[in-house]
Every structure is written in C-alpha cells, then in structure tokens.
Amino acid sequence: MDKIVCTCGNVNPAGTELCESCGRPLNDETKEKKIVDMRYEGSARRSQTYNKTIIDKVWNFFSSVKVGMWIIVAILVAAAIGTILPQVFYVPATNETDIAAYYERIYGTFGTLYYQLGLSDLYSSWWFQGLVGMLGISLVIASLDRVIPLYKSLKKQKTKRHISFLKRQRVYGIGKADVSEESLLKAEEKLKELKYNVKREGNAILAERGRFSRWGPYVNHLGLIIFLFGVMLRALPGFYVDETMWLREGETLYVPETHGYFLESKEFIYETYSKEESKEVYGEAIDRVGTIAKNYQTDVALYKGPEGAVAGHTEDLTFEKEASIQVNKPIKFDNFSVFQMDFRLDELATMTFQLQDKQTQQSFGEFTIDLADPQPIYELNDGYKVEVMDYYADFTGFEEGVPQSQSPLPNNPAFLIKMYSPEFPKGETSFVMIKETVEPLGENQHKIAFQSVETRDVSGLTVRKDLTLPLLALGGLIFMIGVAQGAYWNHRRIWIQLLEDGQTVIAAHTNKNWLSVKRDLDKVTDVAHLPKYLDQQDIDSLEEKVDKVEGV
Amino acid sequence: MAQSKKQRFYMRTAILAVLVVAIVFTVYSNLNKEKNAVLQVGDKAPDFVLVDMDGTERRLSDYKGQGVFLNFWGTWCKPCAKEMPAMDNQYAEFTDKGVQTLAINIGESDLKVNSFLNRYGLTFPIAIDRNKSVMESYNIDPLPTTFLVNPEGKIEKIIKGEMTEEDIANFMDQIKPS
Structure with missing residues (x-):
C-alpha cells in the first residue's frame, strides 16, 4: 500500500481515485469512466484501503454504510416487534409467574411465546441495546472514515484542474469560443454576483458555493451520537x-x-x-x-x-x-x-364502633380505630373498655384457627377484641369482621356494633x-441543524479554463439540484460568451445505461 | 509509512475500545438496574437509625466491628413469619459471637408488630420503618429480603425469599468478626 504520486506532483493516500490537487484520475477503472464519482471527491475512504489486522476488519465492517443501513433496518424491525403486544412495563403484574400467566391468559399461545422469547421486555434486552450500540459505533466510524478524507481533498483542491478531471464532470463543455481575458473577468464578476466564492489562478477559475452543506451529514451524525450518549448516561446512577x-x-x-x-x-x-x-x-x-x-x-x-x-x-x-x-x-x-x-x-381510614348489649342494644360508649395505627386499649365510660388484641388489615379467613391477612392494606379489616365490663372483668372475646362477628370462646353478652367509617384517598x-x-x-438540535445544512444548501462548483490550445472548457458539479447549477452556468455563459455545455448523463442515458453507481 | 500504519492501528484500537467499553457498560448496568437497583454486594450498607419496639435507638453504623443480620419483613408475609422463630434461635446463638440481628418491619402499626412478636415470642430487636425510607434506600423487593452486613459495614450478601434455620446459621457464621 503505497502512496500515489500524481503527475502534477501531489502525493495522494493509497486508494485515492482522483488526485486531491489537480483531479486527474489515478487508476484505470476511474480512467475508463465517462463521468467520475464525485461523492467523496474521489478521496480514499480509509476503510476501503487497509484490511489487515482484526482491528482493521472490525473497523471496515462498521465503516460500511451498507452495514449501517442493515443495523438500522434490524433496529426498526425489532422495535416494531416490541409494539405487537404490550411490554412488561404496562402489564398489571409484578412477579415473573403472574406476568407469564397474564400473557398466556390474554394473548394465548402467541402471548406465551412472546413472553418466553423475551420480546415482552425487548427494549431493555441486552441484544436490543447492543444493536443500538452497534449503530453508535457505525455512526462514529463511518463518519470519521468519510469526513476526514473529504475535508482534506476539498481543502487541497486546486483552482486549476486537469482536463481529464473536467471532461469527466457531468456538466461539461468545450469549444473554440471567442473568449478573452475580459470575458473571464466578466465571468468572475457574474459568479461573485451569484454569491460564489471565486478563485483565479492564471487562466483558470474555480467558483464554489455552499461547501458547508457537505458537512451536513456529519453534523447530523454528531447530533445522533450526542443523543445516544445522553441515553447512555441514563444508566449511570444520579442521572x-x-x-x-x-x-x-x-x-x-x-x-x-x-x-x-x-x-x-x-x-x-x-x-x-x-x-x-x-x-x-x-x-x-x-x-x-x-x-x-x-x-x-x-x-x-x-x-x-x-x-x-x-x-x-x-x-x-x-x-x-x-x-x-x-x-x-x-x-x-x-x-x-x-x-x-x-x-x-376511599380506602378505609378509620372505623367507629359501639360497645353494646346484645339484647337491649344499649350502648356503653363509642370508640374510633385508626386503621393505620390501632391502639391496644380504648377506655369507655363506667368501667367499660375494649382491648384490641390483634388486627388483620386484609383478612382472608382462618388457617388452622389462625386469622390470616394477605396484605397490610385495609381492604377487609378484622379485629380480635376483648370487651371488658363490670359483669365480665376478665373480658369477653369477639372476632369482629365487616358485617359479621365470631365469638370464638362462647356466647357473649356484649357486642361490638359497627357505626361508621371514614375513608381517605390514595395518590x-x-x-x-x-x-x-x-x-x-x-x-436533537445538532441533528436538525445537520439535516437542514445538507438539505437546504448544496455544494456547487463551476470550473472555467482557457486552455493553451485556445479552447475554453467549462465544467460544473453539484451534490444535488443540478438544475440550479445549470441555471447559474447559463447566466455566466450569457455574459461571458462561453462555449455550450452538455449534461453528459443525459447523453449517457440516451445511449446506454452503462453507468453503474459504485457501491458504498 | 510503517509509523503511520502503526499509528492508525493504535488509533482505531483506541476508538473501538472506548466505544465498546461504553456500550458494554451501558448494557450491563441497565440489565443490573432492573434486577437490583443501586445496592450490590460489596457496597457500603446505607446507614439508618430506627427506634426498636423497646424504645432503643438502633443505628447501623453503631454496629461497626460486628456482623449485622438485617432482615426486612411484614406481618402479612407468610415466609417471613416462618423464618422468624429460626432467626430468633440463631440470634441467641450468635449475639455473643458478634453477630447482631435486626428485623425491620415495613411501615405497619405498633399494635400489629407487638402482637406478632408476642405470638412468636421473639427476643431480637425489631424496628418499624414508618416512612419507608430505610426500605427505599435498601430497595426492598420482595419480602422477606435479608442483607448480610459484614464487620466492615459492607454488604456481604443479599438474600431474597425465605431461609431455613440452617441457612440462617451459615449466613450468620459468614459475617462473624474474626
């Protein structure tokens, strides 16, 4: 892999297709082409030149735009699959078995399969995050591999380009027109008027406009990388x-x-x-x-x-x-x-009861139990009192005689209560539930009568x-700036040269919107009486479709 | 030439390494976050102070130099109720050997916790985490969850779910100060 020395004396990196300085085609393949591929200015995308060590191979893999595209497609497909059924996050269940049961109950066999394949938690799966990570790598490497050589060759380009470069431009014209120094000056002036950046070197003019639009895709990628970096930070504690x-x-x-x-x-x-x-x-x-x-x-x-x-x-x-x-x-x-x-x-907050005589319904006093903090003793009048021995917030029944509560939430409160009265100083035991009372130790004379509840809301x-x-x-902002930069501006170049044999050459290139560069060129040729140009691609497509766009 | 090739190799290796490390780290920490946010074995056990049912203030950092068997529980949780008598036995066994037991109830009422510990005749310190701040800082889920805190105050092990008496004895032995 040696550097390529061009006839003009410029030393180009290996793999360069068009001399960075004068534009001469540097390999046979390029020489055979009628129109050169200007996408990266014929610069050596470094990814395509070295392929020796493992690192180089990995690098080249990620440098490929094709690979990048497929990664995007894979992410799109995966992300789409994740929307077929609701993700775990939206499922009203917290433990593994409940979640599995939920998918089976609601979505049948497909649901079970979906859950077992891990698609129910797709976005936090290692492979999905890995894919996004690979996209990040692809963005960084593919951008680096293109933006650096592109920058170099745009910076190195000479005003005077070799005829072999000019004649391979899509818009090209040559002729023995009546072109003098004066008309070159006129052309220069007109181009300046059209807001071109005009350079002159001897009998050669290079007019260039909107070069910064070439950086659009890379600015756009930079924005994406910053975005992905932000998402990555979410994994760090505190962010x-x-x-x-x-x-x-x-x-x-x-x-x-x-x-x-x-x-x-x-x-x-x-x-x-x-x-x-x-x-x-x-x-x-x-x-x-x-x-x-x-x-x-x-x-x-x-x-x-x-x-x-x-x-x-x-x-x-x-x-x-x-x-x-x-x-x-x-x-x-x-x-x-x-x-x-x-x-x-309306979650239950407090319950108010009366201690009553079962027969006469005579009340011996009222007490209110705060379900969040029940007290052990509620003193009533005249030697009557109530002892709360135990409290079951979410009572579900008895197991081997022991009352059970399935949660600490007061969904179905029940109390084990002892009622003390002058007649029963040792107390009568009662198990008080909503709408029901059990007397586990025999018939009581007194009862706990439910009076009212107060509820509270939960936020x-x-x-x-x-x-x-x-x-x-x-x-996101940088991303959009990049999009606008690449989409709303375009890089136009117009070359005009007086050759030594008296002929005049004009050529033009733009990365998009050919009509506008042709219109610019029309205005200039009108003023400066330059030869007519042709769109060589039009001729080509008329003759035969030989031109195969080289794969990226 | 050879120089620049070498340079390129190192450059590429460095860029790839940075990217890969960043991604692996992100994926790894995201996966772990779901399982057990914040706390991991080897981390310093977050300090806390709670008043136990006897009115004694229990502060984790006061136990430095001793192992702490830290159990989170609720009265409605059946496996909790099952392992507590076993914990009580082992508490009696290990408390003189420098392993302290502390059971933290998740925000229930005094009455409920008292009736529970009377029923099972529990003797080790039990405290109620009323505003659930200790539970949050230990990220407790499910109940019971037990943290083994070694004499240096670091988390030795996190046990989710029920333990047998044998387990408990082994775990307590594991955090015995040497």
Missing part, C-alpha cells in the same frame, strides 16, 4: 430516576431516590364536570358516559430531612413548601419532579429526574 409511590392522605413518606425529601399528602381532590357548568361542551358526553374528570389533584407539603441525616430519621424535618400537584403540573425540587399519575378513592405519584434532557435536546 435518571423514574419511581412511583403511593401516598395516603395524612401520610408522610420518603420520596424514593431523593436523598432526604419527604412528601405529606394533605388532600387528594377528584373533580368531575357538572352538567350545569358545562352543558354545551360536555353535556352530551356526560349523558353518554356518566362522568367526565375535570381535575386530579394532590395537595402536598414537602419536607427535607436534616443535612447528612441517615435513613429512618423521622424527626427534625424542615418544611420546604406546599404545592398542589395536578396532571402535568408537578411539584419541582432539586431536579426532581413529582407528577400526579394515579389514584385510589399515585411518579418521581422523575432526568439530567440527560439538556443533552438530548442538544443532540
């Missing part, structure tokens, strides 16, 4: 938090991942539109579906634990602020946002923190 918490009215809980913040729910508010207030807008809909939600809101107070306090610390919380969290109006603190996401209405909140957002926005 990204997405947690949920259930907060009951009156409860103060630690906010997950926040290192020392606590939220107290003052009230949950659920409002619906009334027919009177919005007859015009929602009247029909209310008739049809019953209720239409107007507001979901949790009024909270935010507290901060003392600096450097360890978990479990419940005292010395300092009040930070109060806020009403509504949908899309989170409470914000310290880069965290807490959003209103869900709710449960489902989402805790979010995303420090990668600015980076993602930056990546």
Whole structure:
C-alpha cells in the first residue's frame, strides 16, 4: 500500500481515485469512466484501503454504510416487534409467574411465546441495546472514515484542474469560443454576483458555493451520537430516576431516590364536570358516559430531612413548601419532579364502633380505630373498655384457627377484641369482621356494633429526574441543524479554463439540484460568451445505461 | 509509512475500545438496574437509625466491628413469619459471637408488630420503618429480603425469599468478626 504520486506532483493516500490537487484520475477503472464519482471527491475512504489486522476488519465492517443501513433496518424491525403486544412495563403484574400467566391468559399461545422469547421486555434486552450500540459505533466510524478524507481533498483542491478531471464532470463543455481575458473577468464578476466564492489562478477559475452543506451529514451524525450518549448516561446512577409511590392522605413518606425529601399528602381532590357548568361542551358526553374528570389533584407539603441525616430519621424535618400537584403540573425540587399519575378513592381510614348489649342494644360508649395505627386499649365510660388484641388489615379467613391477612392494606379489616365490663372483668372475646362477628370462646353478652367509617384517598405519584434532557435536546438540535445544512444548501462548483490550445472548457458539479447549477452556468455563459455545455448523463442515458453507481 | 500504519492501528484500537467499553457498560448496568437497583454486594450498607419496639435507638453504623443480620419483613408475609422463630434461635446463638440481628418491619402499626412478636415470642430487636425510607434506600423487593452486613459495614450478601434455620446459621457464621 503505497502512496500515489500524481503527475502534477501531489502525493495522494493509497486508494485515492482522483488526485486531491489537480483531479486527474489515478487508476484505470476511474480512467475508463465517462463521468467520475464525485461523492467523496474521489478521496480514499480509509476503510476501503487497509484490511489487515482484526482491528482493521472490525473497523471496515462498521465503516460500511451498507452495514449501517442493515443495523438500522434490524433496529426498526425489532422495535416494531416490541409494539405487537404490550411490554412488561404496562402489564398489571409484578412477579415473573403472574406476568407469564397474564400473557398466556390474554394473548394465548402467541402471548406465551412472546413472553418466553423475551420480546415482552425487548427494549431493555441486552441484544436490543447492543444493536443500538452497534449503530453508535457505525455512526462514529463511518463518519470519521468519510469526513476526514473529504475535508482534506476539498481543502487541497486546486483552482486549476486537469482536463481529464473536467471532461469527466457531468456538466461539461468545450469549444473554440471567442473568449478573452475580459470575458473571464466578466465571468468572475457574474459568479461573485451569484454569491460564489471565486478563485483565479492564471487562466483558470474555480467558483464554489455552499461547501458547508457537505458537512451536513456529519453534523447530523454528531447530533445522533450526542443523543445516544445522553441515553447512555441514563444508566449511570444520579442521572435518571423514574419511581412511583403511593401516598395516603395524612401520610408522610420518603420520596424514593431523593436523598432526604419527604412528601405529606394533605388532600387528594377528584373533580368531575357538572352538567350545569358545562352543558354545551360536555353535556352530551356526560349523558353518554356518566362522568367526565375535570381535575386530579394532590395537595402536598414537602419536607427535607436534616443535612447528612441517615435513613429512618423521622424527626427534625424542615418544611420546604406546599404545592398542589395536578396532571402535568408537578411539584419541582432539586431536579426532581413529582407528577400526579394515579389514584385510589376511599380506602378505609378509620372505623367507629359501639360497645353494646346484645339484647337491649344499649350502648356503653363509642370508640374510633385508626386503621393505620390501632391502639391496644380504648377506655369507655363506667368501667367499660375494649382491648384490641390483634388486627388483620386484609383478612382472608382462618388457617388452622389462625386469622390470616394477605396484605397490610385495609381492604377487609378484622379485629380480635376483648370487651371488658363490670359483669365480665376478665373480658369477653369477639372476632369482629365487616358485617359479621365470631365469638370464638362462647356466647357473649356484649357486642361490638359497627357505626361508621371514614375513608381517605390514595395518590399515585411518579418521581422523575432526568439530567440527560439538556443533552438530548442538544443532540436533537445538532441533528436538525445537520439535516437542514445538507438539505437546504448544496455544494456547487463551476470550473472555467482557457486552455493553451485556445479552447475554453467549462465544467460544473453539484451534490444535488443540478438544475440550479445549470441555471447559474447559463447566466455566466450569457455574459461571458462561453462555449455550450452538455449534461453528459443525459447523453449517457440516451445511449446506454452503462453507468453503474459504485457501491458504498 | 510503517509509523503511520502503526499509528492508525493504535488509533482505531483506541476508538473501538472506548466505544465498546461504553456500550458494554451501558448494557450491563441497565440489565443490573432492573434486577437490583443501586445496592450490590460489596457496597457500603446505607446507614439508618430506627427506634426498636423497646424504645432503643438502633443505628447501623453503631454496629461497626460486628456482623449485622438485617432482615426486612411484614406481618402479612407468610415466609417471613416462618423464618422468624429460626432467626430468633440463631440470634441467641450468635449475639455473643458478634453477630447482631435486626428485623425491620415495613411501615405497619405498633399494635400489629407487638402482637406478632408476642405470638412468636421473639427476643431480637425489631424496628418499624414508618416512612419507608430505610426500605427505599435498601430497595426492598420482595419480602422477606435479608442483607448480610459484614464487620466492615459492607454488604456481604443479599438474600431474597425465605431461609431455613440452617441457612440462617451459615449466613450468620459468614459475617462473624474474626
């Protein structure tokens, strides 16, 4: 692999097709072509020149745009497959068996297969993330391999190019026109007027415009890489938090991942539109579906634990602020946002009972049990008292005589209670459930009579923190700048040369929008009386379709 | 020429290495994050302070130099109830050998926890994590989950699910100060 020395004296890297300086074709294949491939200025894409070590081979693999395309296709297909059934994240089950059962129950055999193949958690699978990573590698390497040689050859290009380069341009014309120094000056002036960057070297003119549009794709890739880097940062601790918490009215809980913040729910508010207030807008809909939600809101107070306090610390919380969290109006603190996401209405909070005589229904006093913190003893009047021996929040029945509770949530509260009265100083035992009472140790004279309940609402909140957002926005912005740069501008070049034999050559190249460069050229030839040009591709396609675009 | 080829080789190797490391790291940490966010074996056990049912303040860092058998539980959780008497036996066995036992209840009421420990006659310290901050900092799921904290205050092992008495004895032995 030696460097190629061109007749003009320029030393080109191995693999170069067109001399960086004068544009002479450097290999036979290029020489045989009627029109040269200008995509990378005939520069040596380094990926195609060395292929020796393993590293080179891996490098070349990722440098290929074809490979990059297939990676994109693979990601697209995989991402599409992930949308066929809901992902695990959206399935109302938390453990493996429940999730598997869910897929089978709802989607049958296909669901089971989907789950077993791991497609139900596709986006966090190692292979999907690996594919995205490979796309990242491909972006970096393919860009590096192209942008560097392209930059070099655009920088090195000479104003005066060899005739063998010019005649292989798509737009080309030659003729013994009546061209003098004066008309060259006129051409120069016109080109400047057309906002070209004009260079003159002897009898040669190079007019160039919009070269920066050639960097569009690479700017675009840079944006993508920044974006992917931002996504990558989410894996690092401290950059990204997405947690949920259930907060009951009156409860103060630690906010997950926040290192020392606590939220107290003052009230949950659920409002619906009334027919009177919005007859015009929602009247029909209310008739049809019953209720239409107007507001979901949790009024909270935010507290901060003392600096450097360890978990479990419940005292010395300092009040930070109060806020009403509504949908899309989170409470914000310290880069965290807490959003209103869900709710449960009317969870049992307190239950009020009376101690009564079973026969006469005479009351010996009332007591209220706070289900979050039941007390062992409730003293009533005249020597009557009630002892709560045990409490079952979510009572499911007896197992070998022992009452069972399946969760700590007060879905079906039951109490083991001893009733003390002057007649029964040793107490009567009663097992009190909703709408039912069991007397395990024989007939009682007294009973616990249910009076009323108070309920409270539960707010489902989402805790979010995303420090990668600015980076993602930056990546997106750069991406769009790159797109615009490459799409709305184009790189046009016009060469005009007076040859020694008295002929005049004109040639033009653009990376897109050939009509406009031809129009520019028309204006210049009109003023400067240059020879007529032809679009050689048009002629070609008329004659035969030989031209095969070289694969990338 | 040879020089530049070598340079290119090193350049390419370096770029590829950086990219591959970044990707492997991302995929690896994403996979781990789902299984067990934040805490891993070898990490420092997050400090906490809780008041136990006897009113004694229990602070994890006060146990430095001793092993701590840290168990998270709830009264409704059946495997928790099953392993607790066994834990109590082993607590009696190991407490003089420098292994302390601490059971943390997830936010239930005093009454419920008291009735539970009276029923099973438990003697080791039990504390209630009322605002669930200890649970959050240890990222507990499911119950029971047990953390073995070694005398240096580092997490030696994380056990999810029920343990037999033999397991418990082995685990306690594992964090015995030498």
